Amino acid sequence: MTNIFHLKTRYFSARALGPLLAVLMTAACATPSMNGAADEVVNDPLEPMNRAIFSFNQFAEGLLFKPLAMLYRDVLPPELQDAVGGILETLHTPVILANDLLQGEPERAAETLGRFFINGTLGLGGIFDVAAEFDMPGHSEDFGQTLAVWGLGEGMYLVLPLLGPSSVRDSIGLGVDAFLDPLTYYTSFGERVGRSAARGIDELSGVVDSLDEIERTSLDFYATLRSLYRQQRDDQFRNGAAPPVVPIPSISFEDFDSLDEDQLFQVN
Amino acid sequence: MPALGFSRPSLDCSRIIRFVPALFLLFSAASWDGVLPSAQAASTDASRKFVQQLGDRTIEVLSNESYSDADRMDHYRALLQEGFAVDTIGRFALGRYWRAATAALREEYLFLFQEFVLDIYSKRLDGFSGKSFTIIKSKAIDETDTIVSTELSGEGSPPIRVDYRVREHDGKLLVVDILVEGISLIVTQRSEFASIIHRDGLEGLLEKLRQYTKAN
Numbered sequence: 001m002t003n004i005f006h007l008k009t010r011y012f013s014a015r016a017l018g019p020l021l022a023v024l025m026t027a028a029c030a031t032p033s034m035n036g037a038a039d040e041v042v043n044d045p046l047e048p049m050n051r052a053i054f055s056f057n058q059f060a061e062g063l064l065f066k067p068l069a070m071l072y073r074d075v076l077p078p079e080l081q082d083a084v085g086g087i088l089e090t091l092h093t094p095v096i097l098a099n100d101l102l103q104g105e106p107e108r109a110a111e112t113l114g115r116f117f118i119n120g121t122l123g124l125g126g127i128f129d130v131a132a133e134f135d136m137p138g139h140s141e142d143f144g145q146t147l148a149v150w151g152l153g154e155g156m157y158l159v160l161p162l163l164g165p166s167s168v169r170d171s172i173g174l175g176v177d178a179f180l181d182p183l184t185y186y187t188s189f190g191e192r193v194g195r196s197a198a199r200g201i202d203e204l205s206g207v208v209d210s211l212d213e214i215e216r217t218s219l220d221f222y223a224t225l226r227s228l229y230r231q232q233r234d235d236q237f238r239n240g241a242a243p244p245v246v247p248i249p250s251i252s253f254e255d256f257d258s259l260d261e262d263q264l265f266q267v268n
Numbered sequence: 269m270p271a272l273g274f275s276r277p278s279l280d281c282s283r284i285i286r287f288v289p290a291l292f293l294l295f296s297a298a299s300w301d302g303v304l305p306s307a308q309a310a311s312t313d314a315s316r317k318f319v320q321q322l323g324d325r326t327i328e329v330l331s332n333e334s335y336s337d338a339d340r341m342d343h344y345r346a347l348l349q350e351g352f353a354v355d356t357i358g359r360f361a362l363g364r365y366w367r368a369a370t371a372a373l374r375e376e377y378l379f380l381f382q383e384f385v386l387d388i389y390s391k392r393l394d395g396f397s398g399k400s401f402t403i404i405k406s407k408a409i410d411e412t413d414t415i416v417s418t419e420l421s422g423e424g425s426p427p428i429r430v431d432y433r434v435r436e437h438d439g440k441l442l443v444v445d446i447l448v449e450g451i452s453l454i455v456t457q458r459s460e461f462a463s464i465i466h467r468d469g470l471e472g473l474l475e476k477l478r479q480y481t482k483a484n
Contacts, residue, residue: 042466217388220460227455227460245409246452
């Protein structure tokens, strides 16, 4: 499944994440709430650092990941790409299942388990998505979503090196997902990086054109992606429920001028 | 591949479809009981038709091969002006900075914003060719606004949820927001503009819009 931001946010070595998380949690505690009207709007107190990392990520993406993703997309037959995505999903099942359960979603957990057994056997390990034929389409979950379901706020926006848009909460989620993944304990560091890279390339290949399009039509690509990331995460937390209604001012000018500022300016 | 990039596992879509009959039942029951005024029920129907027509016309413009690029742009401009509350969207995108702006700035901003939106839409619409859209449901959210939910599907990719927020104003229907996979275009736009204004001021935003519209 292609998903613009998941691509870089799911796989990560717990070992490498430990020190980073320690720093982030301290940062999160030191900044308990948003201060000042401007911060309230974007909740991005680390913006200068985030922008620097973002630039670096774009450089690395343009130099290495995008060409690889396009090669993968254009050279590999679509069936083979589906097979790669399917196998990666099967490998990721324990993490999805654990998070389904932690969120109190037994139905979705059953679906995850059903897919694992059907695709693992009839689907030859995920090469064929047989389960989808049985009306069991896949979905993804991660511990960042679980924390959101449990009521934890975003903390603040973060851009992670190579992994891209994230937040304090979602970074913690990444670390916990790595612990929840049995494969973390049976693979070498190199193997984990390889799997992460494969997943990243697989997912990037599906969205690379859209990303380029958004970049071309943005005045501030960083700010656009920040908003898209947050809105997409919110949409995932809702698991398909309707989004909240944003108060759009009346079409006539007079009403607009009399609207309350808070109404006009919500966080996102 | 999804034209707008934000695809998600199809489970939620299929769930929505499964719930559609239930939603319709609920909705009709609610209007039957007089919970929803009949005027609203009528407007959801009208909004549905409006989105259908807008979609059909867009696809017509998109797929008519006799049009030159300039023709196509003219048609998009007409569609945008007739079907979208562009000025309202523009004012929303400026958020609280609208009030601080002088009349001259407002006027220039709204002009630039329309050109900017036109360019974005014409570019993004190109990705829609070969896709078809189906209206799933429509639901009134207040006295004036209705959400018309559609699905955009093409071969080899899961369907994309696209919701249109349609507003009735002076007896006319206008789109005030489009939500792709739950992501609001006007919220994204406002967030981007706020970030630019925060860094470079309102004049900085206008300068960026000027450059963009000149270059494209």
